[in-house]
Amino acid sequence: MATPLDLVGRSGPGPREAAQWSAGQVLLTDLRAIRGRAYPRWRGLFREKSWVFFEILLPFLGTSAFVFVYRALQAPIEYVGFVVLGGAMTAFWLNVIWMMANQLYWEKTQGNLELYFAAPMHFMSILFGMAVGGIVLSSSRAVVVITVASLLYGVRFAVEEWATLATVFFLTLTALYGLGMVLASLFLVWGREAWHMGQLLTEPVYFVSGLNFPVARLGFLGALSVALIPLATGLDAMRQLAFAGADFPIGTLSPLVEVGILVVMSLASILAARWMLVAMERRARRDGRLTVRWR
Amino acid sequence: MSAPPADTDFEAVARAGRPGRDPLRSFRAAVGLGWALEANWTDPLLFFIYSVAKPLSSALILVVMLEVIGGPAGREFRPFVVVGSALWTLVVSGISGLAQAILEDREHYRVLKYVYVSPSDFLIVLMGRGVARLAVGAAGVAITLAIGVVGLGVRFDPSAVDWPLLGLCVGVGLVAIIALGILMAGVCIQTRQESWSYPEAFAGALFLISGAVFPVSVLPFAVQSLGLLTPLTWWLAGIRRALFPGGVDSIGGSGSAFEAIAGHAQPTSGDIVIALLVTGTLVTLASLAVFRWSDRRAKQAGLYDQTSGS
Numbered sequence: 283m284a285t286p287l288d289l290v291g292r293s294g295p296g297p298r299e300a301a302q303w304s305a306g307q308v309l310l311t312d313l314r315a316i317r318g319r320a321y322p323r324w325r326g327l328f329r330e331k332s333w334v335f336f337e338i339l340l341p342f343l344g345t346s347a348f349v350f351v352y353r354a355l356q357a358p359i360e361y362v363g364f365v366v367l368g369g370a371m372t373a374f375w376l377n378v379i380w381m382m383a384n385q386l387y388w389e390k391t392q393g394n395l396e397l398y399f400a401a402p403m404h405f406m407s408i409l410f411g412m413a414v415g416g417i418v419l420s421s422s423r424a425v426v427v428i429t430v431a432s433l434l435y436g437v438r439f440a441v442e443e444w445a446t447l448a449t450v451f452f453l454t455l456t457a458l459y460g461l462g463m464v465l466a467s468l469f470l471v472w473g474r475e476a477w478h479m480g481q482l483l484t485e486p487v488y489f490v491s492g493l494n495f496p497v498a499r500l501g502f503l504g505a506l507s508v509a510l511i512p513l514a515t516g517l518d519a520m521r522q523l524a525f526a527g528a529d530f531p532i533g534t535l536s537p538l539v540e541v542g543i544l545v546v547m548s549l550a551s552i553l554a555a556r557w558m559l560v561a562m563e564r565r566a567r568r569d570g571r572l573t574v575r576w577r
Numbered sequence: 578m579s580a581p582p583a584d585t586d587f588e589a590v591a592r593a594g595r596p597g598r599d600p601l602r603s604f605r606a607a608v609g610l611g612w613a614l615e616a617n618w619t620d621p622l623l624f625f626i627y628s629v630a631k632p633l634s635s636a637l638i639l640v641v642m643l644e645v646i647g648g649p650a651g652r653e654f655r656p657f658v659v660v661g662s663a664l665w666t667l668v669v670s671g672i673s674g675l676a677q678a679i680l681e682d683r684e685h686y687r688v689l690k691y692v693y694v695s696p697s698d699f700l701i702v703l704m705g706r707g708v709a710r711l712a713v714g715a716a717g718v719a720i721t722l723a724i725g726v727v728g729l730g731v732r733f734d735p736s737a738v739d740w741p742l743l744g745l746c747v748g749v750g751l752v753a754i755i756a757l758g759i760l761m762a763g764v765c766i767q768t769r770q771e772s773w774s775y776p777e778a779f780a781g782a783l784f785l786i787s788g789a790v791f792p793v794s795v796l797p798f799a800v801q802s803l804g805l806l807t808p809l810t811w812w813l814a815g816i817r818r819a820l821f822p823g824g825v826d827s828i829g830g831s832g833s834a835f836e837a838i839a840g841h842a843q844p845t846s847g848d849i850v851i852a853l854l855v856t857g858t859l860v861t862l863a864s865l866a867v868f869r870w871s872d873r874r875a876k877q878a879g880l881y882d883q884t885s886g887s
Contacts, residue, residue: 343785344781344785347784347790350791350796351639351642351790353795354792354795355646355654391685474618475619481631482627485631485635486631488634489635489637494638494642495638495641496645499645500641
């Protein structure tokens with residue numbers, strides 16, 4: 283019989299292989315894991331009353347500040363709409379950075395990460411559950427920002443292609459949360475730098491993504507953002523579709539081209555996330571250090 | 578050897594140390610600890626980029642917004658938005674510093690109860706931690722302002738600066754920012770889940786009413802009045818007036834709440850200093866009162882040795 287010392291440094295079968303389950307059992311366990319990881323996020327929406335105030339009302343005030351900047355400059359009303367749409371999409375970006383990318387590092391510091399590695403479900407289902415819960419959570423904030431700001435600041439949307447707009451929104455979320463899954467593995471490896479990286483990916487990304495103005499105004503930098511950052515691509519496409527007839531600067535890509543970019547981003551990020559998780563899981567079991575706290 | 582105090586209360590025994598010297602030592606140790614937690618372990622290049630990128634990006638967003646709408650005519654607003662967005666980094670650092678210290682020690686490192694029972698004044702320890710974060714924010718402000726002048730075309734004439742006004746506004750404003758940090762620390766002692774975002778959310782609300790990136794007169798009348806009650810509004814206006822005399826003001830204007838209250842359209846430097854002193858003093862006293870109340874209640878309810886798992 284193997285003693286604990288015999289197991290040190292050995293890369294044995296993972297919990298899934300050890301369980302010797304049928305494909306149906308594996309699928310059911312993964313679905314349960316998705317539901318279980320999403321549950322605290324959407325349930326927390328109703329349980330924590332102060333959350334409504336701090337997570338919805340006060341960020342709305344932040345968006346309002348930029349609306350007043352455009353008002354002070356007597357900008358056309360569609361620019362106020364650009365800010366409102368940007369403010370709504372920040373809910374998803376913040377969720378991706380703080381509740382996807384940083385989450386595994388926090389799970390490590392709280393001691394949950396080793397339980398995930400030891401449990402017999404695929405790690406992707408944990409991340410997928412986080413994403414589903416996060417989308418529900420962030421959608422509530424985005425809906426409040428759009429609804430209240432539209433009523434309060436007189437934003438009028440001019441949508442002619444609802445189906446394309448819905449497709450762009452869905453693809454943007456897929457690409458964003460796919461990127462979040464990739465970053466989750468990276469942040470875990472970066473350890474304590476995760477917090478600084480999270481800060482670094484907030485305002486600078488808002489700027490290069492053209493959060494409050496058409497991204498094509500940034501020239502080459504804007505084009506680079508559209509090619510690499512799902513927030514920039516999705517926001518630019520959604521603006522064109524939600525404010526049909528508004529003037530956009532020369533160099534703005536058509537929404538259909540941006541749909542193509544978002545499809546590529548979604549596939550690439552999900553495949554990269556899967557590959558990174560497998561590598562990380564192997565490393566966690568082989569070295570036994572990835573789950574050590576305070577590193 | 579002096580006799581031990583008759584009072585066996587722990588805090589009374591702790592206070593019987595060397596008045597003046599011990600608080601200073603506690604403060605210094607807390608600043609050092611704050612710096613160690615914040616920065617000294619990190620990659621210096623990454624930390625520098627992180628410290629500068631955030632305020633600089635905020636300023637760039639506003640500069641592009643000005644260019645998009647105002648074109649060359651919008652450039653007179655550049656000093657306004659660059660100063661406002663740079664200084665706001667300091668506000669966020671100051672407001673969140675003390676609250677984050679409580680949350681980190683309670684939820685993350687789980688040492689808050691040990692810090693509390695150490696023979697140092699708890700508020701002094703917290704202020705030390707907050708000052709460390711404020712110092713990091715101040716470095717970001719200085720570099721952002723320098724980049725604003727060198728790279729963003731903000732015209733700055735050192736000989737035109739009103740140095741006494743600048744010194745006074747910086748000093749009183751920093752006290753007010755730390756006081757707001759104490760207020761948020763008092764709130765975060767009481768709140769449980771998801772308190773991490775409260776300080777930044779509170780700062781976000783103040784951002785709207787303080788004239789950080791647009792003149793207060795754009796706001797509805799009632800909200801303008803609310804803005805005039807915060808010391809941050811006067812602090813920003815004072816520093817702008819001192820650094821760029823004759824530039825765009827964030828307070829006042831025809832038909833503004835300031836004009837209705839003061840009887841003249843634009844505040845004088847004297848108005849700004851007096852308003853900053855009055856609002857700063859009121860906020861400081863109120864923040865200390867809230868913190869002391871929160872501290873008492875936390876001791877009674879055992880909040881210092883609980884974690885909420887957030």
